[in-house]
Amino acid sequence: MDIEESVKNRIPWDGTLSLNDFTLSAATFSDKWKMFNPSFPPCLWTTCPKHHLGSSLKVEGYLSLENVCLVKSSEVEESNRSLTWKEESNLSEAEEPFDDATLVCPEYEVNHYDFHIIYSPSYKVPVLYFRSYHSDGQPLPFSEFEKDLPGHSAELRLESKWTFITQEEHPYLNRPWYKLHPCGTSEWMKLLLCRDTSLNKNFIEQYLVSWFSVVGQVVGLKTPLGMLDNIVSNNS
Template sequence: MDVYSWGGAISSRDFYTAGRAFMERWNRLNPRMPPWTWVPSPKQHLGLAPSHQINGYLVLEKLCLPDLTHKDGPSQENLDELTSQSRKEEFTFSEEEEFVDNATLVESSNSVGGVHSYDFHIVYSASYRVPVLYFRAYLTDGQPLELDEIEKDLPSSSAKVLVESKWTFITQEEHPYLNRPWYKLHPCGTSEWMKLLFQSDTSLAKHGVSIELYLFSWLSVVGQVFGIRIPPELFNHQDHL
């Protein structure tokens, strides 16, 4: 698929392909990190799911966010791209960027008390035709954290955007598979900046749209909201060709 004629969205089958590739490679190259798993769901669970769709989602559980007190959070430029549909910004990712591994994951604790654990779900949106990051945070006893408590765990640049556009940047709605309220990063504009990501990488642009690399590129942006960096070796497209 040519990058320059591609709109940045993917089908549900592409999401399944991208999800399996992402899960396998992440778990193989990050054995010390919590693993991603694929959770299948029967079509009838969504009621109106067409027969050609593959239902399921990616799950990572019980992740403690890194201590961001003395670290730089995501750039304001990248976060602005998440909350707008600008087509003018370009994203570049350097292999020298710091990434989170098991050595830098710590127990996050603040005035609420106790360890803050996070569950992340990557769910396909049939409306936007892109992945959506759902998440929840809770204490060791299972007590859920409210948004103002979650905000204290985020990098300063993420917290700033959250304050300025709370209900467009992060929203709360029913999880499409679990039928319980979860927070999510709003997918508006995702296809636009995904297209820019692939176009700005000369190697990716040369080889066309690699579905197997789609979720790595996507999480390299949205993961920064929580201070999570993607190990650069995961972007080695040669292994996916």
């Protein structure tokens, strides 16, 4: 089934995606992430054995963005900022203790984050799963990684019914991960993509970029304007 036929079969559109549509949109997201975020780790498609009943796909998978670093500086005015993997490497190389016998306290504390974008067969929308850990691999409790989140995140999670964080088993890794709960996602995606989708065959491909521009803010990941501008040009 091609995109245009998929759109026709879902008019009026309910804000959801099929698993096939998710896979298509994930490929677009991965390509654009690489193009507009060259200093960040790549957002890669991870292939997994077939997991969802009734799926027409021979293999399934999810998008994986890993080893994203959030740095907590000792300076108050720089208490919270993101750090890419390249910056972290440069930071480590720049640290030169003046005395090998002297224990030097690090200026920065680096926390690592893995983000997975996974399709929910129940809600028929993408879901953001994530985990956080120290440089030594020790997981961070929620009370600690909550401090890494941007200041407006707590306000968003309090005011919005679709931005609360829960913990449950990762659908493919069978380990506990945190996730941004998907309830309400289809409703606000309908509002976000409220244009005449019957005339726009690209909106399915652009779904994840639009979706991530909202949910990424909750965990401190911004969608580059170039990715969003590209959506506008495609829809014009």
